[in-house]
Amino acid sequence: MDQNFIDELRQKYIKNPPEGMTPKLVRNMTDSDLLDIHYFLTEDDDFDDDEFEEGF
Secondary structure, three states, X not given: OXXXXXXXXXXXXXXXXXXXXXXXXXXXXXXXXXXXXXXXXXXXXHHOOOOOXXXX
């Protein structure tokens, strides 16, 4: 994974930490944990559209 992307994510979540987290907690997370958090916070973004494709 691109280190610049991880650094940008870290800064984003330090400025606006997810509910139940603190900026200090985000600052001390491993890169892997940070990517996991980002994935789980954004995994449903693809389904924000009201229209779903039928079929597979």
